[in-house]
Amino acid sequence: MAQKPMTKTQLVAALAEKMDADKKAATTALDAIVAVITDEVSAGGAVTLPGVGKIMCRERPERMVRNPATGEQFKKEADKVVKMTIAKALKDSVNE
Structure with missing residues (x-):
């Protein structure tokens, strides 16, 4: 049986654990990475x-x-x- 994909909340929790930081810092980091990727790819890069x-x-x-x-x-x-x-x-x- 296929697993459900990881949600953003689950990803933030796992990221916070790996970073030894709180969930707010992990959310900020994830949002920043997504913004950089979006900006670069939408510009054709x-x-x-x-x-x-x-x-x-x-x-x-x-x-x-x-x-x-x-x-x-x-x-x-x-x-x-x-x-x-x-x-x-x-x-x-x-x-x-």
Whole structure:
């Protein structure tokens, strides 16, 4: 059975424990990290989280797509998507 993902509250509690700090400091640290990643990726850059992976913004070209309900094909405009490449160290730690 699959586990539920860790919530922000659980993440803050675990982070506070690892940092030997209170939950308020852990929340501030987590919010700051998220803000830095968001700013950098939305500006078209990339952020590498050592041991976790690389988060980047990638542009997708204009393309033809199909509506699965009707089978109708139409042109989808170019857009941007956020991609994450997982670090080898994390992949290896999961498969141990």
